[in-house]
Amino acid sequence: MFVAVLQHGKSRRIWCRAVCALAAVSESIKFVISQRQLSISAINGARTAHGEIMFDRDFFHDFYVDFEQVLKDGYEAGDGTGRQHGGGRDKEVSTYSFLVNSKHLVTLFKTLDVNDLEYICLKVYWNETTADAMKYKLLIEIKTKKLVVKKYQTSYQPVVRNRLLVAQEYKWQLSNGDDITFLKIDQAIPRQFLDMIPTAVDDFKLEVRSHKVMFSGIKKAVVKDRDYLKQPMAVTVTLGLRDLIETNLQEEIDEARRKSIGFRLRDFKTFMSLISSLGTTADENVPDYDSDEGLSIYLKRPGDPIVFELCNIANVNIQFVQITNAGPSEEGKEIKIPHHVVHEVNMAPPTAPPAKRHKKMLLLNPLIPSQEPSVNSGRSSSPEPRIAYDSALRAGSTDQLFVEEHSQPHSRGSDSSSDSQSNQPSQYGPTQQSNVKSIFD
Numbered sequence: 423m424f425v426a427v428l429q430h431g432k433s434r435r436i437w438c439r440a441v442c443a444l445a446a447v448s449e450s451i452k453f454v455i456s457q458r459q460l461s462i463s464a465i466n467g468a469r470t471a472h473g474e475i476m477f478d479r480d481f482f483h484d485f486y487v488d489f490e491q492v493l494k495d496g497y498e499a500g501d502g503t504g505r506q507h508g509g510g511r512d513k514e515v516s517t518y519s520f521l522v523n524s525k526h527l528v529t530l531f532k533t534l535d536v537n538d539l540e541y542i543c544l545k546v547y548w549n550e551t552t553a554d555a556m557k558y559k560l561l562i563e564i565k566t567k568k569l570v571v572k573k574y575q576t577s578y579q580p581v582v583r584n585r586l587l588v589a590q591e592y593k594w595q596l597s598n599g600d601d602i603t604f605l606k607i608d609q610a611i612p613r614q615f616l617d618m619i620p621t622a623v624d625d626f627k628l629e630v631r632s633h634k635v636m637f638s639g640i641k642k643a644v645v646k647d648r649d650y651l652k653q654p655m656a657v658t659v660t661l662g663l664r665d666l667i668e669t670n671l672q673e674e675i676d677e678a679r680r681k682s683i684g685f686r687l688r689d690f691k692t693f694m695s696l697i698s699s700l701g702t703t704a705d706e707n708v709p710d711y712d713s714d715e716g717l718s719i720y721l722k723r724p725g726d727p728i729v730f731e732l733c734n735i736a737n738v739n740i741q742f743v744q745i746t747n748a749g750p751s752e753e754g755k756e757i758k759i760p761h762h763v764v765h766e767v768n769m770a771p772p773t774a775p776p777a778k779r780h781k782k783m784l785l786l787n788p789l790i791p792s793q794e795p796s797v798n799s800g801r802s803s804s805p806e807p808r809i810a811y812d813s814a815l816r817a818g819s820t821d822q823l824f825v826e827e828h829s830q831p832h833s834r835g836s837d838s839s840s841d842s843q844s845n846q847p848s849q850y851g852p853t854q855q856s857n858v859k860s861i862f863d
Contacts, residue, residue, distance in 0.1 A: 423486070423488050423545075423546070423547055423548065423549060424455050424487050424488075424518070424545065424546040424548065425484065425486040425543065425544070425545050426460060426482045426484070426485050426486075426543070426544045427482055427483045427484035427485075427541055427543050427544075428482060428483065428542040428543075428544075429483035429484075429540070429541045430483065433481060433482070433483075434536040434539060434542055435536045436700060436735065436738065437477075437531070437542065438531040438532070438534055438536060439696065439699045440462065440475045440696065441462070441527050441528065441531050442528055442531060442532050443473070443693075443695065443696035444463070444464040444473055445464070445524035445525070446692045447464040447465070447466050447471065447689055447692055448465055448466055449524055449525065450521045450522065450524055451463070451464050451527060452519060452520070452521050452522075453519065453520055453521075453522060453560075453578070454517050454518075454519045454583060454585075455487060455517060455518045455519075455546070456487070456515045456517045457479075457487050457515065457516070458515065459476050459477060459478050459479060460476075460477045460479075460485075461475070461477070462474070462475055462477075463586075464524070465759050465761065465762070466689055469759045469761060470685075470689075470745040470758070470759065471686075471689035471690075471742070471743070471744050471745070471759075472586055472742070472743040472759050473689070473692070473696075473740075473741070473742050473743075474586070474741045474742075474743075475738065475739070475740050475741075476738070476739040477737065477738055478738075478739075480736075481736075481737035481738060489518070490549070491549045491550045491551060492518065492548050492549065492550070493548050493549070493557070495558075495766075496520050496548070496580025496581060496765055497516070497517075497518050497548075498516065498518075498519070498582070498583050499516050500515040500516040500517070517583050518546075518548060518580075519580065519581050519582065519583045520546075520558075520560075520578040520579060520580045521579045521580075521581050521762060521764065522560055522576060522578045523576065526576045527576070530562065530574055534564075538566055538567055538568075539564060539565065539566055540566065540567055541564075542562070542563075542564055543562070543563040543564075544560065544561070544562060545562075546559075546561070547559070558577055558578055558579075558580065559576070559577055559578070560575065560576050560577075560578050561573070561575050562574040562575070562576075579765070580764070580765040581764050581765060582762075582763040582765070584760050586759065586760075588727045588729055588743050589720065589729045589731060589741055589743070592720040592722070592729055593720070596670065596720070601723075602720060602721075602722055603630055603671065603681060603719075603720070603721050603722070604669060604670045604718070604719070604720055605630075605635060605668075605669050605671075605718070605719040605721075606666060606668035606669065606716040606717070606718050606719070607665075607666055607717055608667065608716055608717070609697055609715075609716060609717040609734070611637075611659070612637065612717065613694055613698050615637050615639070615657075616639075616691060618657065618659075619657045620641070620657075622641050622652075622655075623639040623640065623641045623655070623687060624640070624641060624642070624686065624687055624688075625639070625640045625641075625684055625686060625687055626638070626639060626640075626684065626685055626686070626690055627639075627640055627682065627683070627684040628681075628682075628683055628684075628719075628721065629682045630671065630680060630681040630682075631680055632680070633662060633663060634660050634662055634663065635660070635662075635663070636658055636660050636661075637658065637659045637661075638656055638657065638658045638659075639656065639657045639658075639687065640654075640655070640684070641653075641654060641655040641656075642654060667716040681721065681724075683723075683724050683728060683746040683747070684746060684747045685728065685745065685746045685747060686744075689742075690730075690742070690744060693740075693742040697732055700735060715734035717730060717732050718730070718731040718732070718733075719731075724746055724748055725745075725746060725747070725748035725757065726746060726757070727744065727746065727757065728743070728744050728746050729741065729742070729743050730743075730744075743759070745757050745758070745759065
């Protein structure tokens with residue numbers, strides 16, 4: 423079972439904006455739950471961008487995880503001993519992972535007034551003894567200050583964890599002195615740069631040269647029949663190495679180590695808009711927010727992923743991984759982020775309810791004698807008349823269906839006049855067969 427409660431106003435605001443930002447990247451959001459944190463992530467359709475936001479357990483007012491008798495679909499046990507990844511070492515922990523449709527979450531959290539809430543509660547019942555109606559469901563409970571409790575639920579798909587360890591790998595290579603460039607800049611610089619460039623700019627380029635770092639927004643020219651359908655444009659911002667908060671570059675950098683990488687700007691804008699929304703909250707001056715914490719950038723070579731990381735909020739870590747464009751010497755090199763691997767849910771088929779017999783409407787010919795007993799006649803113990811409609815349907819005759827009567831003795835107490843009348847077409851209702859009365863009298 424999993425329970426997480428968001429009670430503080432700032433934590434509710436951060437959660438809602440984080441979900442909406444990831445929903446702009448992909449149609450599905452992956453949840454990874456462990457004893458120490460909750461991680462939500464998304465991969466774009468081209469599998470070139472990956473955004474992940476990790477919330478430590480201290481970010482929540484209440485955080486409870488119990489893996490006892492957990493469902494095997496989506497669960498991966500950890501031994502706690504650690505495992506190797508490219509020379510680095512990462513501790514292995516038990517996790518439960520699943521995918522949720524991002525449209526369902528956006529519908530709930532996008533227009534939510536977090537200032538009018540008491541709490542937001544997330545629940546998942548993943549035990550084997552859980553009722554089938556509650557399995558594979560993410561339950562969301564919201565209580566307003568007017569004491570109104572709203573409950574929602576959405577289905578999820580259990581998936582394989584498939585952790586993306588690019589950031590951990592780059593950090594380990596950086597500590598070993600490998601060819602990793604590390605830049606730490608004020609987060610306001612890329613934010614103001616994106617506000618300055620036109621919306622038509624599609625590509626972003628980062629260049630590392632001697633004594634400076636350059637950010638460029640580029641719009642490529644589109645030419646048809648020697649006419650420019652789109653004019654080329656480039657906007658560049660230059661920073662000196664002394665303007666950076668932290669870096670591993672030296673001012674006497676070798677020109678052979680110059681780097682120039684580029685990538686699409688669309689998903690990076692989504693990442694920066696999330697940072698901007700978190701940095702401009704009303705609770706920005708609280709001790710949990712560090713406005714001086716910069717944006718960390720890890721890059722390697724053209725064609726390799728570039729990592730952006732922000733840790734300016736207590737117990738929240740934001741990472742964005744973008745696959746860069748391959749260089750001229752690596753035209754055939756293409757890296758894709760692994761897609762989600764969905765577990766096949768093996769659920770017992772529901773027991774079908776017993777089939778109900780539906781009465782068939784029969785179009786009886788008006789010449790068929792009425793089978794309703796006379797009001798004056800006593801009860802008859804004879805069986806009901808049997809309608810033989812199968813033969814008529816097989817013969818293709820739908821205009822007339824026949825009634826087959828069992829041969830039966832007359833009821834005791836019924837006179838012969840009623841029997842003779844029953845063989846004639848009924849002209850009156852059952853209440854007028856004895857005392858006929860005109861409606862005009």
